[in-house]
Amino acid sequence: MMSDSLETVYSTTNAMEAEFIKMTLEGEGIRCLLENELQAGLTGIFEIKVDVMSSNVDRARQIIDEIRESSESDEDSSEEE
Secondary structure, three states, rough: OHHHHHHHEEEOOHHHEEEHHHHHHHOEEEEEEEEEEHHHHOOOOOEEEEEEEEHHHHHHHHHHHHHHHHHHHHHHHHHOO
């Protein structure tokens, strides 16, 4: 039996971004834990890490890539207007 440990799939100093990633992953059925959330929210210096169970790492990274791609295309389209 494989043990399921926590792995970091994303890190940022932006507390709102970390919370958005967490909410999106949980909406897809992937439970998350934010590390250093309180310290980072106060200073913006510490990295907030988004952790998921190792069995969900690939799926979580795929979702995060989709989030980042869609936010980049949103920025591109707003610059053209």
